[in-house]
Amino acid sequence: MGAALHERQWELSKPTNPMITALFSDLYQFTMAYAYWKANKHLERAVFDLYFRKNPFGGEYTIFAGLEECIRFASAFHFDDSDVTFLENSMPSTCEGEFFKYLKSVDCSDVEIYAIPEGSVVFPRIPLIRVEGPLLIAQLLETAFLNLVNYASLVTTNASRHRQVAGSDKMLLEFGLRRAQGPDGGISASKYCYMGGFDGTSNVDAGRRFGIPVRGTHSHAFVSSFMGIEDITERSLHHIDGDDKCYDFVALAQDWLSRLQATDSFRGRFMDTNHSELAAFASYALSFPTKFQALVDTFDVLRSGVPNFCAVALALHELGYKALGIRLDSGDLAYLSKECRKIFTIIEKEFNIPGFHSLVITVSNDINEATLEALNKQGHEIDAFGIGTHLVTCSSQPALGCVYKLVEIKKKPRMKLSEDIEKVTIPCKKEVYRLYGIEGVALVDIMQGMDEPAPKVNERILCRHPYIESKRAYIVPTKVEKLYKCYWAGNSVIAAEPLPSLEDVRSRCKSQLMAMRPDHLRALNPTPYKVSVSRNLYDFIHCLWLDEAPIGELH
């Protein structure tokens, strides 16, 4: 059966990163697997929950991402001969060879995976993924699942927070590849930032791999590589309408620079522009006459970069082209953007060039959520943000602490205690519902045992805090949404959901955020969303807790 399953799904659905094999795991998963096998427990039916305990970035929401990669991992999960040989050599020589033979036969055909759809808004303690299967196999999925969900959800949430602060009308571009934590930190960051609401990426590989729009112009090195106008050997450009005449584009740009320098409104501010920069811009415009966008801070933004850019843009305009705009990569971005806009506006009036005032101003340079907030407060004229380091490394909190806990075995609920209440697990295989209030707004998520009837629309239900006795509320939902779908059915008769496209997941994320009360989403002092358990589950947890915990003694 396993073999047939592999033949059917293997090639289609491997994880994106080919380095992820069944050995992409912690050693203790294999020592445990051996001990389960030795104790003849390896086929016991187990249920594991994957969840996190705290929203990241001081916020009150998280976007769930990484599910597709988990399902791909499960679908491709198997051990080849070299995997097993390596394990055999890594484990004590007392281990029995039969175990390693057995490993070669395992796969996920007896596993079922239920999950909240990828791109959903999710909350602490609510399992994002529920894995059911033979104890040994379900255990072996832990490390990869955590790795694939933790960073994916973290960076998607980070991207969505940047989008919340920037507003829906700004262009957000992910520029993080060079600063990401390793190669596929970069590649997956591009994917998940797009999922979380970014418009594009600089990362060409991610563009090809995931179909994300790719953006970029030039760097300081391009400007520095020019010595002066004499570097440009081929100076001619046709009018956009393609008439036969060739224009000396460089002369045109130089001419426009002179006209700008002579303009009363600029009172001689542009007399000292850098000539090698002008050459670089003219050369770039000759290469990309329809897409001219220039980085203007190699020497001095307002005294050199912007006048040089404007001269080239005006020369392009004379030949029927439209420049795109500028990028700023240093300095006081709010101030500079306003000054640049003023210059564009003066030029629009002075030379009667409709639309020149609205050239796109893009900024980059260590931007994070707080910078966006500060820029909003100061007021600015920025149209697009290129965000790298802080976005992709999630610098304000670089890890999400998802965990993977056994909650049931052989239909018996299991629970892990801890002196830290946050670390106590919620036992039982559970169903989760999201309950909506009178304005179609999500009010509370409720976990309950599988045997309990689903909450019903217009029927009052008691929602209890999982640990704190006094926290509870009655709710009469206007809508009840069952959160889990089956995404991997193994060889069972259940029909698994197809995995949605990246565009669909991105849309889901957007619409889910729109359905949340804004006070849960805001950056400053957000309101916690309520996560609850049913009356029955509450009682059950607390009985089991008393049962399992040793009674303290004070000395």
Added chain:
Amino acid sequence: MGAALHERQWELSKPTNPMITALFSDLYQFTMAYAYWKANKHLERAVFDLYFRKNPFGGEYTIFAGLEECIRFASAFHFDDSDVTFLENSMPSTCEGEFFKYLKSVDCSDVEIYAIPEGSVVFPRIPLIRVEGPLLIAQLLETAFLNLVNYASLVTTNASRHRQVAGSDKMLLEFGLRRAQGPDGGISASKYCYMGGFDGTSNVDAGRRFGIPVRGTHSHAFVSSFMGIEDITERSLHHIDGDDKCYDFVALAQDWLSRLQATDSFRGRFMDTNHSELAAFASYALSFPTKFQALVDTFDVLRSGVPNFCAVALALHELGYKALGIRLDSGDLAYLSKECRKIFTIIEKEFNIPGFHSLVITVSNDINEATLEALNKQGHEIDAFGIGTHLVTCSSQPALGCVYKLVEIKKKPRMKLSEDIEKVTIPCKKEVYRLYGIEGVALVDIMQGMDEPAPKVNERILCRHPYIESKRAYIVPTKVEKLYKCYWAGNSVIAAEPLPSLEDVRSRCKSQLMAMRPDHLRALNPTPYKVSVSRNLYDFIHCLWLDEAPIGELH
């Protein structure tokens, strides 16, 4: 020539992550490449420096890592048809088809790469890598080189800082795979933490891929998966000497637990241990009698986990085996480790078991550099640390800001200015020397132009701060070390250094740290190491600066 080069080196030296191809790059590298080609500048000989501006983690040193991956990338660098097709479709339709044909022919056969050896202690502004080659190709290496060096150097430095604080006698294990930023954040973290001084990893894949020692025991789920002693169906164990007699190991462990409970020294503290935990430990010991190590905090460390562990360890001892020790994953680790040690010591005396007091105490649970400091201050009995999240995500500073700057083209020095002095580049193709003082201690790194004679032992040389006129010092070095070696020679006649093994790089890192003055390395208020330029280079930089910068006007 390009083709022959590929045939020779292609298979041997691809980057570890097969996702890294020539498209692993920012789009602007390709728009610039096109503009260079259009301006007929693409073959101009260019020199780029890769360096960082500030040491990470508030420290005063950095370990350089990632070089091998860069060289592998350069060696495999080429575009196949599908790469080029994707680029052609991503760039404006005005771009000429000849360019894309040309791209198919480029590789690194005309490139030379000089670098400081991987695993070296390095400092801000000193180029770690110097790339020389045709402008277009040297430009196209930027993004991948930065990605491959930034995180590698950051996490290696982080690991080395953890080692500095923990001391050389503690076992340090990297447990970060599940929390790393993406799959190869995890895999490369394991490699670079080992390079930086860790002893092993939990990551099985990294163990196989890089030959790093792999470690691990079991998780809470293993304990939770047992209901009670009745779960253990096969209870027998032979004496380690392999005599024919089979012992009921579970009965032995239960017997030892009773004896512990009855021991006066423990005054009835162990009366309420959890039976399912005892079952889990006994079962684990049956599977790994020679490697028994138990996670003791599933229910209660001192009232349940430790007495259960000791009962099983004593049963093993009775059959001639030696338990390894325990792992603590929550609570006050300093206090608990001391209490555990007390219990082990009492047992050693009470039952005359030599060595029982020195069972290994391993701890995990969100440990970082500060936790290690705090534990040292409090005093503890910990032998080994399992460190994950904060180590691999480098949470106190999750990105190193390496940059890649053009410093020379057609033998003409180039410089990028900035209002922020830290962002001004140091022009020229440079040679770098490390000068040592009287006790064989590194004193200063000095950059100078290629045409300047190397500093000489016992000859006085002036070392100048690159930007601040008043900061300068004479030095009479006792040893002069040229820092760069050629690691990639393309098809030139230069002989490239072979890439050292991971073990060699790890040793280099260790010995380099030993050669540094300890005050540069300490965590609290470390002394900055001096980075300087020669008198000639200083003068040259400041002439060029005045030449390039527009003169300000105050209004």
